[in-house]
């Protein structure tokens with residue numbers, strides 16, 4: 001008997017998985033998928049809460065950075081749509097004094113890590129559209 005024929009015979013005689021086993025595997029897969037969905041929706045709800053908390057805390061920033069993160073003072077940068085990781089890093093740098101600016105050092109001094117995460121989430125969640133000149 002050739003090797004190919006032996007393989008073909010082994011495949012033919014291999015026991016098929018029992019229907020119960022197949023059903024159990026399906027149930028496990030469905031459970032794993034449901035758990036992943038749940039985890040994703042919990043994360044989404046958490047970040048939506050973070051964004052709303054940040055929006056409330058941004059009340060003290062609006063006078064310079066604008067209601068929706070588009071700056072209303074000529075020397076303040078736009079914050080809308082900046083990556084949260086960048087915004088949080090800048091706020092921590094102002095807080096520690098690693099980045100120096102008279103106003104921002106004072107503003108950031110009072111912020112906790114949670115405040116920074118929420119403010120960064122808020123400004124990052126604002127969608128901006130850029131239209132370069134023709």
Ligand code: HEC
Nearest residue numbers: 060061063064075076077087090091100101103104107119
């Ligand atoms: C009185 C005006 C004023 C207020 C109020 C203010 N900022 Fe600023 N902010 C500025 C100015 C001016 C700069 C630019 C500073 C510099 O050159 O480093 C700045 C810079 C920043 C930057 C760095 C942006 C970048 O592109 O690097 C962040 C982040 C920021 N502000 C967040 C905040 C947050 C959050 C608040 C409220 C808690 C706040 N600011 C309140 C004036 C203000």
